[in-house]
Amino acid sequence: xxxxxxxxxxxxxxxxxxxxxxxxxxxxxxxxxxxxxxxxxxxxxxxxxxxxxxxxxxxxxxxxxxxxxxxxxxxxxxxxxxxxxxxxxxxxxxxxxxxxxxxxxxxxxxxxxxxxxxxxxxxxxxxxxxxxxxxxxxxxxxxxxxxxxxxxxxxxxxxxxxxxxxxxxxxxxxxxxxxxxxxxxxxxxxxxxxxxxxxxxxxxxxxxxxxxxxxxxxxxxxxxxxxxxxxxxxxxxxxxxxxxxxxxxxxxxxxxxxxxxxxxxxxxxxxxxxxxxxxxxxxxxxxxxxxxxxxxxxxxxxxxxxxxxxxxxxxxxxxxxxxxxxxxxxxxxxxxxxxxxxxxx
Amino acid sequence: xxxxxxxxxxxxxxxxxxxxxxxxxxxxxxxxxxxxxxxxxxxxxxxxxxxxxxxxxxxxxxxxxxxxxxxxxxxxxxxxxxxxxxxxxxxxxxxxxxxxxxxxxxxxxxxxxxxxxxxxxxxxxxxxxxxxxxxxxxxxxxxxxxxxxxxxxxxxxxxxxxxxxxxxxxxxxxxxxxxxxxxxxxxxxxxxxxxxxxxxxxxxxxxxxxxxxxxxxxxxxxxxxxxxxxxxxxxxxxxxxxxxxxxxxxxxxxxxxxxxxxxxxxxxxxxxxxxxxxxxxxxxxxxxxxxxxxxxxxxxxxxxxxxxxxxxxxxxxxxxxxxxxxxxxxxxxxxxxxxxxxxxxxxxxxxxxxxxxxxxxxxxxxxxxxxxxxxxxxxxxxxxxxxxxxxxxxxxxxxxxxxxxxxxxxxxxxxxxxxxxxxxxxxxxxxxxxxxxxxxxxxxxxxxxxxxxxxxxxxxxxxxxxxxxxxxxxxxxxxxxxxxxxxxxxxxxxxxxxxxxxxxxxxxxxxxxxxxxxxxxxxx
Numbered sequence: 022x023x024x025x026x027x028x029x030x031x032x033x034x035x036x037x038x039x040x041x042x043x044x045x046x047x048x049x050x051x052x053x054x055x056x057x058x059x060x061x062x063x064x065x066x067x068x069x070x071x072x073x074x075x076x077x078x079x080x081x082x083x084x085x086x087x088x089x090x091x092x093x094x095x096x097x098x099x100x101x102x103x104x105x106x107x108x109x110x111x112x113x114x115x116x117x118x119x120x121x122x123x124x125x126x127x128x129x130x131x132x133x134x135x136x137x138x139x140x141x142x143x144x145x146x147x148x149x150x151x152x153x154x155x156x157x158x159x160x161x162x163x164x165x166x167x168x169x170x171x172x173x174x175x176x177x178x179x180x181x182x183x184x185x186x187x188x189x190x191x192x193x194x195x196x197x198x199x200x201x202x203x204x205x206x207x208x209x210x211x212x213x214x215x216x217x218x219x220x221x222x223x224x225x226x227x228x229x230x231x232x233x234x235x236x237x238x239x240x241x242x243x244x245x246x247x248x249x250x251x252x253x254x255x256x257x258x259x260x261x262x263x264x265x266x267x268x269x270x271x272x273x274x275x276x277x278x279x280x281x282x283x284x285x286x287x288x289x290x291x292x293x294x295x296x297x298x299x300x301x302x303x304x305x306x307x308x309x310x311x312x313x314x315x316x317x318x319x320x321x322x323x324x325x326x327x328x329x330x331x332x333x334x335x336x337x338x339x340x341x342x343x344x345x346x347x348x349x350x351x352x353x354x355x356x357x358x359x360x361x362x363x364x365x366x
Numbered sequence: 367x368x369x370x371x372x373x374x375x376x377x378x379x380x381x382x383x384x385x386x387x388x389x390x391x392x393x394x395x396x397x398x399x400x401x402x403x404x405x406x407x408x409x410x411x412x413x414x415x416x417x418x419x420x421x422x423x424x425x426x427x428x429x430x431x432x433x434x435x436x437x438x439x440x441x442x443x444x445x446x447x448x449x450x451x452x453x454x455x456x457x458x459x460x461x462x463x464x465x466x467x468x469x470x471x472x473x474x475x476x477x478x479x480x481x482x483x484x485x486x487x488x489x490x491x492x493x494x495x496x497x498x499x500x501x502x503x504x505x506x507x508x509x510x511x512x513x514x515x516x517x518x519x520x521x522x523x524x525x526x527x528x529x530x531x532x533x534x535x536x537x538x539x540x541x542x543x544x545x546x547x548x549x550x551x552x553x554x555x556x557x558x559x560x561x562x563x564x565x566x567x568x569x570x571x572x573x574x575x576x577x578x579x580x581x582x583x584x585x586x587x588x589x590x591x592x593x594x595x596x597x598x599x600x601x602x603x604x605x606x607x608x609x610x611x612x613x614x615x616x617x618x619x620x621x622x623x624x625x626x627x628x629x630x631x632x633x634x635x636x637x638x639x640x641x642x643x644x645x646x647x648x649x650x651x652x653x654x655x656x657x658x659x660x661x662x663x664x665x666x667x668x669x670x671x672x673x674x675x676x677x678x679x680x681x682x683x684x685x686x687x688x689x690x691x692x693x694x695x696x697x698x699x700x701x702x703x704x705x706x707x708x709x710x711x712x713x714x715x716x717x718x719x720x721x722x723x724x725x726x727x728x729x730x731x732x733x734x735x736x737x738x739x740x741x742x743x744x745x746x747x748x749x750x751x752x753x754x755x756x757x758x759x760x761x762x763x764x765x766x767x768x769x770x771x772x773x774x775x776x777x778x779x780x781x782x783x784x785x786x787x788x789x790x791x792x793x794x795x796x797x798x799x800x801x802x803x804x805x806x807x808x809x810x811x812x813x814x815x816x817x818x819x820x821x822x823x824x825x826x827x828x829x830x831x832x833x834x835x836x837x838x839x840x841x842x843x844x845x846x847x848x849x850x851x852x853x854x855x856x857x858x859x860x861x862x863x864x865x866x867x868x869x870x871x872x873x874x875x876x877x878x879x880x881x882x883x884x885x886x887x888x889x890x
Contacts (some may be wrong), residue, residue: 062699073405074695104584151485151486154462154486154487154488154489155485155488155507156444159488159489159490162555162776163488167776167779169736170553170736170737170782172781174777178870182566199808200782201756201808203444203446204446206444226804233779234729234766235778238727238728238729238768238883239728240765241727241728242728267394277781280729281764281781281783283755284731284762284764284783284784285762285783285784309831311806311826311827311828312826312830312841312844313830313844317718325606325777343784344784345785347704347731347762348706348733349732349782351732352722352726352728352729352730355729355731356728356729
């Protein structure tokens with residue numbers, strides 16, 4: 022009884038007891054309808070759980086833990102067992118019907134819908150800030166304008182044009198292994214808060230960030246000298262042609278992106294020919310290669326792999342010519358070549 | 367009778383475990399730090415020399431191909447393990463940011479887990495804890511030093527060692543030297559002075575502080591010189607050796623003319639007073655973020671016919687240095703991969719930065735890239751072959767800086783273009799590469815461990831742990847771990863068996879020989 026009293030008095034003091042909310046809510050705009058606010062699970066939650074775990078599952082710390090993401094910490098069976106038998110100071114809810122528990126579990130495993138004040142962009146950005154500082158700031162800078170190794174996100178085309186955050190979410194969840202960006206397992210709301218935080222940074226300017234490279238920064242070269250280098254010392258013309266594969270390249274890429282592609286095209290395909298133990302051979306795009314295993318993807322899209330000790334293989338990697346050039350370029354060569362590339366619209 | 371039986375069981379158990387463990391359970395004395403037993407890894411580098419060379423020989427080139435998994439431990443964290451575990455009395459202590467685990471080294475099961483999320487400070491990684499007597503020392507992302515009881519992870523005290531609001535954070539594993547807990551700081555996103563601090567192991571109070579640079583605001587002077595990697599110690603010379611990080615502003619060198627001492631330097635300090643005894647600038651006037659914090663490896667040996675007390679560092683800027691560690695004088699300076707930013711080396715062995723290769727508005731092609739020719743993952747020195755084995759990263763990048771980028775913090779931008787990973791065996795007397803072993807595009811990021819049996823353990827960029835022949839660099843064993851190793855391997859002996867410990871992503875792996883091999887070995 023004493024315990025129950027404590028729960029109620031705590032709940033009252035924080036303003037979470039439903040009866041008080043009815044009064045209090047008249048001051049604030051009504052919460053927008055949520056996806057599942059009328060579901061059986063949501064109703065059961067409101068009736069049984071919200072008094073301790075908060076209306077938005079945010080918990081009432083330190084006494085009552087949040088249930089956001091509880092489905093990532095506990096399995097459905099474990100959650101059900103806690104509901105049925107109680108845990109610590111939490112009473113058991115043995116009176117709930119199996120249908121109600123199922124509904125409750127479904128509700129608890131769904132992402133919460135952010136309501137009321139938290140939908141305000143500034144607040145969402147505030148949620149995103151610590152998440153960004155913990156996970157992203159070292160590479161992308163505290164203000165998202167670039168840090169060690171990571172680009173300026175406030176200028177990122179992807180971030181700026183991605184209004185619903187779906188492309189951004191893709192990159193965050195899958196990482197960019199080729200650029201050493203790890204994948205992060207964030208919820209929809211966390212991703213949303215990160216995007217909002219980054220968008221908020223484009224409007225603020227703080228000292229200490231790198232501000233990236235503008236197209237106008239990359240106009241110091243000489244077109245004619247660049248063309249000579251392309252056809253002469255650089256050896257570019259051995260593989261490339263201004264009227265062939267590079268026609269219109271300056272329309273496809275601009276500025277720094279064009280320069281990076283020029284110096285080392287990422288994701289350039291390597292061709293591999295494999296001779297199998299039986300003597301037959303296979304050709305395709307190199308899909309995986311380490312000291313022990315080689316994988317190729319054939320024209321039909323099918324992946325094959327072998328231990329390298331069981332096959333003979335040759336890899337045709339034209340992009341290696343770019344690596345050889347690194348040791349030969351002067352900075353002027355690069356700027357001249359860049360000037361020439363920018364004429365190939 | 368029952369009593370006797372229990373006593374006997376206990377005594378046999380104790381003998382099996384080794385007597386020292388019984389007497390010193392969860393209690394690490396100074397002598398055990400200075401002279402680590404084979405069944406321990408009591409400091410970040412395993413011992414004060416930083417050689418990361420194990421004297422264990424049970425796993426050897428002949429039997430390494432049968433190495434097998436003893437157990438794996440899942441941290442269930444997104445962040446990869448970057449720390450080196452400590453092993454004391456059969457218990458491993460290791461970290462990722464905001465987390466410490468104490469794990470039974472025999473079975474991989476958790477004894478306790480400290481888990482305290484912090485919002486402030488960068489969570490770029492965590493290198494591990496230090497231990498002295500029964501206490502652990504742990505630096506938090508928000509720059510607290512916490513002392514915990516090694517038995518249960520309970521906090522004894524918690525002191526602030528840097529101001530996170532100014533832009534400091536901490537990731538490093540402290541180093542215990544007698545009654546000093548030596549800690550370093552990170553923070554090159556702001557113009558801040560780096561420092562090394564000695565803290566009382568009992569109380570957490572500051573004993574001394576050495577500043578890398580003049581105070582913030584000194585005209586025409588640099589800031590920076592963060593001390594974010596664990597150094598080494600020579601008990602005979604009573605000198606502490608530490609690397610310092612880049613100057614700030616990072617990419618814009620104009621506001622800070624000169625060599626910018628002691629940023630990007632190797633320094634020798636008196637551990638009792640914090641007074642500088644000598645300093646060596648590895649990257650004078652750095653403008654490329656090339657911290658010289660890589661392990662200052664201490665080696666006693668012959669150098670061109672003369673016995674020397676040496677210090678060796680494979681530095682992030684692409685240079686391999688051999689110094690006389692009694693006085694900081696250069697014995698050898700040589701590149702260990704493509705380097706295009708210098709005009710050569712001066713009489714004292716310092717690289718001479720080429721002003722034309724400072725970051726510029728229209729970009730400069732720079733080798734190596736910002737991550738550098740090597741980074742925080744440890745190299746290893748093999749005394750038998752005289753090889754310094756390092757995870758190298760030949761690479762190229764573009765560096766930009768323009769007036770609009772200002773003179774605070776990063777003050778520019780840089781972009782990696784290309785890089786690959788190569789395990790390199792450097793002959794310390796000549797700086798020449800005895801062998802190289804490619805470990806894949808991008809770079810591997812794995813540290814290196816050598817053993818007395820002639821094995822070199824490291825990893826490749828695809829996620830395999832590798833055992834190489836130290837003399838030839840040839841692969842003798844490998845196993846896919848699922849993600850590249852971004853920590854440095856260790857080895858130890860437990861119950862008479864040798865273990866190799868590696869990590870991959872958030873998983874720790876303990877490798878050992880199959881029991882049959884082991885029985886053969888113990889019968890010898």
